[in-house]
Amino acid sequence: MLELMVNLQAVGGMEDFNMMSHILRDARKYEETMEKQIAREARPDFHLSARVGWMNDPNGFSYYDGKYHMFYQYHPYDCHWGPMHWGHAVSADMLRWEYLPVALAPDELCDMDGCFSGSAITLPDGRQLLMYTGVVKERQRGRESREMQTQCLAVGDGIDYEKYEKNPVLDKKDLPEGSSRYDFRDPKMWQKEDGTYCCVIGSRPADGSGQILLYTSPDGFQWKFKSVLVSNNNRFGKMWECPDFFQLDGKWVLLTSPQDMLPQSFEYHNGNGTLCLIGSFDEEAGKFQEEHDQSIDYGIDFYAPQTVLTPDGRRVMIGWMQNWDTCQQRTTDVLWFGQMSLPRELSIKNGRLYQTPLRELEAFRVNKVAYQNVIFSDAIELEGIRGRKVDIELTIRPGDKQNLYHKFALRFAQNEKYQTSLSFRPRESILKVDRKHSGSRRAIIHQRRSKVNSVNGELKLRIILDRFSVEVFVNDGEQVLSAILYTGQSADGISFFADGTVNMDIVKYDFAVL
C-alpha cells in the first residue's frame, strides 16, 4: 500500500483518479497549442506524424463509424519517449489524417506509468472498445524499478474514452505458468464470425525469449486464457512485441516485432526487427502451425506494424517508421518526432507476404514524366525528374546483353553536399539503401543491404519519397525497404549512375498537396 501511495503522488494525487483527469485535460490543451507551432511543410505530407512531441507504435488501427482511426504511442511533452499516452487521428483514406484529442492518458491506478500499445474493435451497441497495456512501476529499494504489465479496457465514441471500472481485465493470474508479468503487452483483438472475440498478446516465457498468447471473450469485457498460440524458443530475437494475427489469401499470418535479434544472412538484422510467420491455425486447439518465416521490412526504419481490414476486404498494414536503436537522434529544434509508414495492402503470393502502397495514393499523382530505354554507363540526370514528394517507378536491365553491368544507383535528396542512395549489384543480387550522406552526424546505422530476386540483372522498383522518408517496393511488393532521412528539403536532386551499361524505363510523378 505504501508503494501505491508513493506512485499516486508521482502522478498528481488521489483526487485525480476520480474525475476526467487533469493529466488528460492538460495533454489535450498542450497538443492543441503546440501543434500550431509546426508548419505543414515541416512534416511529411501523407504519412501520419506525431501531433507534437514523440510518437511510436500504431495502436487501435481500425475502421469505426465510417472513418479509419489511428491511435499511437505518444509523449506530447517531449521528442523523447516518456509516460505513454494514446495520440489519435482519423482519416477517410488513410492518407489525409486529421488529429483528434489525446484519447488515453496514464491517469489510473492500473496504468499510472503508461498506456502501452493495444487495439480497437466496434461493440454491437456501436461503441468503440480499446484494449491497451497498463503499466505500473514496481519500485524496489536499492534496485531498478520494473514495469508490471496488465491489459486494460476503455470504451468510447470515437473521441472520448472512459476507462473500464473493472480494469485490469487480464493480469498475472491469466498467464501460463512461468510467463513474466513484466513482459505481457500489446493486445490485438478481433471479432470472430460467431460474434465472440479473440486477442493475441506478446509475452515472455521462462526461457527468456518470446511467445504469443491467445485469449478469448464472449463480449469483449471478460477474457480467458486459451493457449500459447506460438513460441519463439529463442529462434528470432527475444521478447515478441506487438503481435497481429489474421487470415489472408487462405492462410493465417502472424506479424510480430522481436526485440534483441541476431542477424541471419540477409533476412534478419541486429536489434529490434520484424517477423512475418505464414501458416495455418487450428482454432480448436488454439495453435498456429508455421510454414514460412520472413522479415516484414528490409530497410532501416520499420517496427510494430498493425493491420486493419477495409470495408472492401483489403488487409492494410501501417508500421512505425523508426528504429529503436537510432531514434534518439533528432535535432532539438524540431517539435515532433516519429512517423508512420505508408498504408500497405497485403497479399500472399508463392507463400510470401507481398506489400503494395495503398492504391488510393495513385489519385494524388500529378506531373507525370516518363522515359523509356534510357541507356547510360555513367552519372546522368533526367529533365523533369527531381523532388522530395515523388513516386518513381523504374525497371532496369542490362544495356549490353553480352556484358552484365556491375552496379546501378539511384541518388536522391541530393545537392552538392548531401545524397541518399539506392544501389543494386546484379552479380550479388544485393540492393542497398545508404543514407550516410543524408546529413546525419551520428555513428548510427546508415546502410542496409538486402538480397533481392533478379534474373539477368533485371529489377523493378517503386520508390516513394515524402519529405523525410523513402520506401522502396521491390519487384511489385515482394520486398520493401523503409528508411527515414532528415536532409534539408532544398536537397531535391535525383540522379542515376551505372558502372557498366544499364537500360532503364522510368516514370516519375509528384504528389499533389494532399
Ligand code: FRU
Ligand atoms: C514496441 C513497444 C511495445 C510497447 C510500446 C511502449 O515498440 O515497446 O511493446 O507497448 O512500445 O511505448
